[in-house]
Amino acid sequence: MSEFGDFEFERKFLVGDMPAVAASDPSPALIAQAYLFASDGYAVRVRLQGPAPARLDVSTAELVGALGGEAIGTMTAKGPAAGGTRYEAERDLDPLVAGQIVARAEHVVLKVRSSVWLGEDGWVIDRFLGGNAPLVLAEVERDSPVVDLVIPSFCTTEVSEDDRFRNEHLAFHPFSGWAGDYRNELELLGPTFVDTLGCNHFDGT
Template identity: 30%
Template sequence: MIEIERKFLVHSETFKKEAFKQTRICQGYLNSHKDRAVRIRIKGDEGYITVKGASSKSGLSRFEWEKQISLDEAEALLNLCEEAIIDKVRYEVQVGKHVFEVDEFFGDNTGLVLAEVELTTESETFIKPEWLAEEVTGDVKYYNSQLSKNPFKLWKS
């Protein structure tokens, strides 16, 4: 139940040609506190409820619990979520022995593209594809729960 991942900005669309899968995701938050979040997600035609805890000091790991729920339940729960809904397409890209999940955001977060790679240990090494840019692991403003409160469009000067 501990999730270990690293997160990066993405500087090109090359990943799209390398993706073996893409899925539309719509998600909202019943609770989007930085120390704990309760997320409702529709991924393709499947529903999920997820609880995430606070990140470790390094920002690499945190508690995560997820359970699949029916699409009808997810749609009903999305109506109870905080105002902003995250809309994105997730591309899955195999790089060496790891799968990178690359999220292209829409709506108020249009222009933001983030890649995550899940690891089995905090010290695990992985191949970094050329389309990765700055690492933003542990930077709370890039958490989806925070993007729903302070969207990318508000960051631009």
């Protein structure tokens, strides 16, 4: 835990296509997370995470079962985000209990996470499954505010402050239902990047 306690500092970006660098992670993880409550930026989440199985085109219950004894369970309470900062208190949960909750939950997000190191920062690249496919998001997290960031070229636009791309929103409103409208919006308005967190540096420019 950082000196800031139960707070996370991250920035999130939309990715057009799965970047080649994601393949450098030899052991991507499958994440199944159920949202038991989500309102006005507050959320309670139960997560089960373990090695991604070879087959992903199966039901949520089958995916959860495939994680087996290597899975890690957590329960997290989240507060509203502001300026790339969000309250997040995470505690360990018995993976068997976490799996049973996720398997029975109505609002679940499934994704395969690849972790890569780019420059001075560790990034995660999430490829969403089910109703949120083909969404791909990239996140960078630090122990303090994410300032003066080098943004990789595969990042299309920043969505750190767009609540539609928060997992709790995706659990209740899957991306497939509004992807077309969002693409039209992005084409009309163009990409944007948060400019209140130091200087943005774009990789390759």
